[in-house]
Amino acid sequence: MQLGDVSFEKVNTSLYGFAREVVHPWDMISLPLKMGAGATRKTCVLKFLVVDVPFAYNVILGRPTLNAFQAVFLIYHMKIKFPTLGGVGKVQSDHLQSRKCYIEAVRKGQKRNLDEGHERVPPSKKRKEAIAEGAPEEVEVPAKVQPVEELLNIEITPGTPDKTTRIGSHLERKIKEEIILCLQLNADIFAWEPQDLEGIDPPQEARALLAVQPIRTGEDWRGPIIRWIEEGHLPDDRWEATRLKTRVACFMIQGGTLYERSYTHPLLRCLSTKEGVHVLEEIHSRWCGAHAGTWTLANKALRAGYFWPTMKQDAKHLVSKCKRCQKHFSLIHQLAEPLTTMLSPCPFTQSGMDIIGPFPVASGQRKFLLVAINYFTK
Known part of the structure; x- marks a missing residue:
C-alpha cells in the first residue's frame, strides 16, 4: 500500500464476525484520511x-x-456529506468500482470454500518433479461416487424388456434366485404408468359408522307464553301454570312477534337465548363495540329494544371469556394483607375553616356560613 514511515501500536482486541471467523489484528496504525475536493476537502x-x-x-x-468527519451517509443516493470551512463536502460512490470489488470478493470466497471443502491429495512423483520445475499446483477433486459392484438387470415379467429392475451381481446364487422369484410372483404390485395406480378397492375400504349422539336442548322460553296467549294452553304442572299466568301479563304479540311491556322503555322484542348472545356480541366487540362491563352491556341491549330472561347472565359469561377484556382489565390495587389502623394520627391531622358568604338574609339575620374540614379523614 506504500504507507511509508508510519508508527504502529500493539493491540489485543479481536474482531468477531469478520470474514466468518475470529480475527486477531496485527497492529493499529494512524493514518491521515482526506475526503472531498478543492475548498471542501477535509483531513482527519x-x-x-x-x-x-x-x-x-x-x-x-x-x-x-463518520463521527470524526461529522458525516451523514445517504444510502439511497450512495453519497456522504460532511461540514467543512469551505462549505458542505461531498463524496459520491463509484458504482462500477464497487461492483468490481463485489465480484472479486465473491470469487475469493468461492476459491476459499473450494480449498476448505476438499482435502489435498499428495501429488505423485512425476507431479512433484513438475511442481519443482515451476508448474502450478492443482487441487485434485475427488471423483463422483460410483457403485461398489456391477448391477444385474432383471425382467420382472419375462418377455418385457422395458419392465426391469436391478439387483447386485455379487449375491449368492440361492439368494439371487429367491429375490428374482419373489419379484416375479409379485409383479402386479409394480405401477409402470400412472393409470396403473388403481388405489384401494372400494369394497375393501374400512368405513367407520358415524355415531351421532343427540343433544338435549331446553324448550324456547317464549313457547309457553305464546301458546297461552294464542291458544290458552297451560302447562300440566300446577305451579308452572300459576307462574305463567303471573308472567304473561307483561307480554303481548304484535305481527306474530312476542314483545314485553315496560314502564320506562318502549316495547321490548323478545329474543331466544341464541339470538340474545348474538346481539351481545355485536354490542360488545363488533364495529361499534366498546368492550363494556357486564351490567353496562346488559343495559345497552335493553336500551336497544331487546329482552330475554338470562341477558345479565349471558353478558357476564361473554365478558368473562373475552380475551381483550381479560387482557386490559384494570389491575386490583388492594393490598395483599389486611390494612392496619393507625393508632396515633397526630402527625397527619390537619383541619381548616373558611367563611362562605354573604348569602341572602336567613332567619336570625344569618348571612355567612362557617365550613370546617378535617383533611385527614374528610
Whole structure:
C-alpha cells in the first residue's frame, strides 16, 4: 500500500464476525484520511486495525470515521456529506468500482470454500518433479461416487424388456434366485404408468359408522307464553301454570312477534337465548363495540329494544371469556394483607375553616356560613 514511515501500536482486541471467523489484528496504525475536493476537502487522522484476511477492499471505514468527519451517509443516493470551512463536502460512490470489488470478493470466497471443502491429495512423483520445475499446483477433486459392484438387470415379467429392475451381481446364487422369484410372483404390485395406480378397492375400504349422539336442548322460553296467549294452553304442572299466568301479563304479540311491556322503555322484542348472545356480541366487540362491563352491556341491549330472561347472565359469561377484556382489565390495587389502623394520627391531622358568604338574609339575620374540614379523614 506504500504507507511509508508510519508508527504502529500493539493491540489485543479481536474482531468477531469478520470474514466468518475470529480475527486477531496485527497492529493499529494512524493514518491521515482526506475526503472531498478543492475548498471542501477535509483531513482527519484516524486509527486503523491491520489484519491479514483475504478481502477485496484495502480499507473499511466505520462509524468512528463518520463521527470524526461529522458525516451523514445517504444510502439511497450512495453519497456522504460532511461540514467543512469551505462549505458542505461531498463524496459520491463509484458504482462500477464497487461492483468490481463485489465480484472479486465473491470469487475469493468461492476459491476459499473450494480449498476448505476438499482435502489435498499428495501429488505423485512425476507431479512433484513438475511442481519443482515451476508448474502450478492443482487441487485434485475427488471423483463422483460410483457403485461398489456391477448391477444385474432383471425382467420382472419375462418377455418385457422395458419392465426391469436391478439387483447386485455379487449375491449368492440361492439368494439371487429367491429375490428374482419373489419379484416375479409379485409383479402386479409394480405401477409402470400412472393409470396403473388403481388405489384401494372400494369394497375393501374400512368405513367407520358415524355415531351421532343427540343433544338435549331446553324448550324456547317464549313457547309457553305464546301458546297461552294464542291458544290458552297451560302447562300440566300446577305451579308452572300459576307462574305463567303471573308472567304473561307483561307480554303481548304484535305481527306474530312476542314483545314485553315496560314502564320506562318502549316495547321490548323478545329474543331466544341464541339470538340474545348474538346481539351481545355485536354490542360488545363488533364495529361499534366498546368492550363494556357486564351490567353496562346488559343495559345497552335493553336500551336497544331487546329482552330475554338470562341477558345479565349471558353478558357476564361473554365478558368473562373475552380475551381483550381479560387482557386490559384494570389491575386490583388492594393490598395483599389486611390494612392496619393507625393508632396515633397526630402527625397527619390537619383541619381548616373558611367563611362562605354573604348569602341572602336567613332567619336570625344569618348571612355567612362557617365550613370546617378535617383533611385527614374528610
